[in-house]
Each structure stands twice: as structure tokens, then as C-alpha cells.
Amino acid sequence: xxxxxxxxxxxxxxxxxxxxxxxxxxxxxxxxxxxxxxxxxxxxxxxxxxxxxxxxxxxxxxxxxxxxxxxxxxxxxxxxxxxxxxxxxxxxxxxxxxxxxxxxxxxxxxxxxxxxxxxxxxxxxxxxxxxxxxxxxxxxxxxxxxxxxxxxxxxxxxxxxxxxxxxxxxxxxxxxxxxxxxxxxxxxxxxxxxxxxxxxxxxxxxxxxxxxxxxxxxxxxxxxxxxxxxxxxxxxxxxxxxxxxxxxxxxxxxxxxxxxxxxxxxxxxxxxxxxxxxxxxxxxxxxxxxxxxxxxxxxxxxxxx
Numbered sequence: 061x062x063x064x065x066x067x068x069x070x071x072x073x074x075x076x077x078x079x080x081x082x083x084x085x086x087x088x089x090x091x092x093x094x095x096x097x098x099x100x101x102x103x104x105x106x107x108x109x110x111x112x113x114x115x116x117x118x119x120x121x122x123x124x125x126x127x128x129x130x131x132x133x134x135x136x137x138x139x140x141x142x143x144x145x146x147x148x149x150x151x152x153x154x155x156x157x158x159x160x161x162x163x164x165x166x167x168x169x170x171x172x173x174x175x176x177x178x179x180x181x182x183x184x185x186x187x188x189x190x191x192x193x194x195x196x197x198x199x200x201x202x203x204x205x206x207x208x209x210x211x212x213x214x215x216x217x218x219x220x221x222x223x224x225x226x227x228x229x230x231x232x233x234x235x236x237x238x239x240x241x242x243x244x245x246x247x248x249x250x251x252x253x254x255x256x257x258x259x260x261x262x263x264x265x266x267x268x269x270x271x272x273x274x275x276x277x278x279x280x281x282x283x284x285x286x287x288x289x290x291x292x293x294x295x296x297x298x299x300x301x302x303x304x305x306x307x308x309x310x311x312x313x314x315x316x317x318x319x320x321x322x323x324x325x326x327x328x329x330x331x332x333x334x335x336x337x338x339x340x341x342x343x344x345x346x347x348x349x350x351x352x353x354x355x356x357x358x359x360x361x362x363x364x365x
Contacts, residue, residue, distance in 0.1 A: 069103030
């Protein structure tokens with residue numbers, strides 16, 4: 061049985077933490093600032109922890125307060141989205157997809173018109189996804205990169221996360237073999253520091269270390285490569301359209317598996333819902349289309365030799 065403590069106090073705290081003051085939270089909740097303060101104080105007493113440090117003219121979250129707010133705000137956002145779906149007119153068909161920004165921009169959105177032409181009555185909504193974001197209660201489905209282990213969810217593979225360097229044609233003309241790469245020109249992605257070492261080892265290059273500009277996301281790194289800043293490590297399917305259009309080229313005929321795949325995630329009961337079923341059919345078909353240049357693909361055992 062769920063142990064829900066003082067929902068009004070929880071709502072008051074989340075609004076105050078998000079807006080930064082009791083007054084702003086009061087305006088949002090249509091109560092006075094004093095009422096918000098009282099509810100938060102009662103919540104703190106019931107929890108047995110301080111959530112705010114009350115300073116002159118401002119509120120400062122404690123460590124417990126920051127942890128609580130970081131979990132509560134996505135819950136309230138999901139509840140608002142779920143309520144909107146439930147209360148929408150029966151004629152409105154909504155499909156909510158949890159997807160990372162780069163995947164959405166680099167692969168899904170450019171192809172979404174194809175799905176819309178097949179299913180014009182389905183309203184598609186994107187919500188923040190990505191590897192670190194838990195599967196939302198209001199999601200129809202999600203798209204994530206991983207090993208396929210998401211308890212309680214069906215995970216259907218879409219793409220292999222294969223790695224291959226990419227750059228503009230001008231830079232590619234000076235790259236005849238992997239040993240021609242220079243460490244300062246190798247663009248890095250902060251959360252995927254292993255990509256360059258994996259590929260360089262598979263290519264038999266052991267004396268080069270990636271030391272180029274570092275970006276937070278693949279999308280930023282690939283944009284930097286398209287602007288001629290250096291050579292980025294491309295990953296399918298982010299690079300498919302750039303390779304097809306010639307904005308980027310793969311100077312080496314070597315594609316190495318990252319060890320993870322892209323998956324379509326959903327709850328088993330979703331297959332009974334016609335809107336999700338239509339999207340699933342479409343995306344599985346779209347994902348099966350060949351990449352612009354698959355390159356020579358090697359396995360993990362070969363990569364270690």
C-alpha cells in the first residue's frame with residue numbers, strides 16, 4: 061500500500077522549490093505565501109528533515125530538498141501529461157514518445173512526416189527521454205540506447221550502435237589510413253569517452269589518444285564535425301542522413317560495434333492500442349532501411365586482436 065504523506069504539502073514544496081519562493085508558489089497554487097510556508101513546514105515536520113534553509117528574502121534547498129524536488133518535478137509533469145491525455149476528447153489520438161534530444165533531431169523528426177502521412181489523425185508528442193531518464197508513466201513508448209535490460213518493459217531492437225569516424229570531405233582527403241589521425245583533431249563526447257578507444261583499438265592504432273574538443277552530446281559533436289572542427293566518432297543512426305547527403309563522409313571502411321543497441325521500449329499492454337501499434341509497425345520498417353554506408357563491420361573478438 062502506498063505511503064503518501066500530506067499531498068498538499070508535497071505540492072506546495074515542489075512549487076516553492078521550482079519557483080524559488082513561497083510567494084511565487086502561492087500565485088501558482090492560488091493560495092497565500094503564508095499558506096505555502098505553513099504547508100511546507102508541516103511537511104518537514106512529518107518527514108523529519110529540513111527541505112529549505114530560510115534566508116533573508118530567499119529560499120535555499122537543503123541536500124534533502126534538492127533530492128526530493130529532483131524526483132517530484134518529473135512526477136508532477138508526468139501526472140499533468142497523463143491527465144491531459146485522459147481528459148482529451150475521444151476524437152483526439154495522442155502518442156507520447158520518450159526520446160533523447162539527439163535521436164529526435166537526427167533521425168526521428170526528419171522521418172516523422174512519413175508516419176504522419178500514414179496516420180494523420182495521431183497527434184505525436186515528444187517528451188524528454190535518453191539513457192538516464194526513467195520510463196515515464198505517461199509514455200506510449202520510449203527509444204533508448206542500451207543493452208536491452210529494462211525490467212518490466214518490452215525492448216525491441218531498432219539499430220546496432222555501430223561506431224565509425226566522420227568528418228567533412230576536406231579533412232577526409234588527408235586521411236589515407238587510421239594512423240593518419242591526430243589526437244587533437246578527434247572530437248569527443250563526454251558521456252561516451254570509450255568510443256574512440258574502442259574504434260582505435262579495432263583499427264590497430266595504439267599510440268593515438270583523442271584530445272580534441274569535448275562536447276556533452278553526440279549531436280553537438282557531429283555538428284562540430286560538419287563545421288570542419290575535426291573528426292567526430294559517428295554512431296548509427298545519427299550519421300545516416302549526413303552521410304547520404306554528403307555533409308559528412310566516413311574516411312575509413314571500418315565500423316565497430318559499440319556494444320549497445322537502440323531499442324523501442326513499451327509496456328506489453330501497449331500492443332493492444334491501435335495508435336502505438338501503428339507507430340511500432342512504422343518505426344520497425346523505417347529502422348530496417350539500410351544505412352547510407354554501412355562500412356566494414358567487425359565483431360568484438362576481432363576488435364581485441
